[in-house]
Amino acid sequence: MEHSLIRFLEAHGLGPEVADDLETRRLGADPAMVERILAVIERGEKSMTFSLPWLAADEGRRPPAPGRLIVLLDVQGSPRLLLRLTAVREKRFGDVDAEDLSREGKPMRDPAAWRELHEWVWNARLEPLGRQVSADMPVWAEYFERLAPA
Numbered sequence: 001m002e003h004s005l006i007r008f009l010e011a012h013g014l015g016p017e018v019a020d021d022l023e024t025r026r027l028g029a030d031p032a033m034v035e036r037i038l039a040v041i042e043r044g045e046k047s048m049t050f051s052l053p054w055l056a057a058d059e060g061r062r063p064p065a066p067g068r069l070i071v072l073l074d075v076q077g078s079p080r081l082l083l084r085l086t087a088v089r090e091k092r093f094g095d096v097d098a099e100d101l102s103r104e105g106k107p108m109r110d111p112a113a114w115r116e117l118h119e120w121v122w123n124a125r126l127e128p129l130g131r132q133v134s135a136d137m138p139v140w141a142e143y144f145e146r147l148a149p150a
Contacts, residue, residue: 005071008079012148014069022069023061024079029121031075038072038080040105041146048103048143050096052122056140058129064088064142082148089143093118094135103143 005024006016027049028034040046056063064085072081091100093115101109108114119133126132 005079008071008082012082014082018069021067022071024071024073026073026075026077029124034075037105038074041072041081041083042149044146046103046105046108047145048141050118051140051142052126053090053138053140054129054131055122055125064140069147070144081146083144084147085142085144087143089141091139091141092135093133093137093139096139096141100141 009015009018026034027037051064066085066087068085070083070085071079072083074080096111096114098109098111101111101114104114108117122133
């Protein structure tokens with residue numbers, strides 16, 4: 001485990017023993033988007049996110065599970081926020097609706113805006129895998145609570 005991650009966990013009362021059920025992530029397609037997403041989570045406006053089983057499998061990540069800790073990284077790769085997943089639901093991309101998006105950041109609570117952005121972001125990530133966004137593509141809706149900073 002990286003030294004800055006160990007220091008971050010220790011600063012929040014956790015030790016390296018949590019490493020088995022810990023994941024680090026950077027949310028966002030570019031530096032500006034990473035910072036916007038971190039800011040809306042810090043303000044308490046966003047308490048869920050979506051991820052793709054296809055990308056998780058390609059990256060060797062385990063499926064998300066309630067109770068798992070996630071450390072969100074900033075643009076430089078430094079630990080910034082500590083989250084705990086509280087619920088995970090699998091849906092089809094085309095079935096994501098306003099109710100599903102009620103805990104997303106405010107601009108992404110509109111299903112049309114959410115779909116447009118996520119098609120753009122995910123198609124860029126899926127293209128090297130020979131895949132593309134489709135209405136029946138599985139997505140994970142991941143609900144979380146922010147643990148730190150409080």
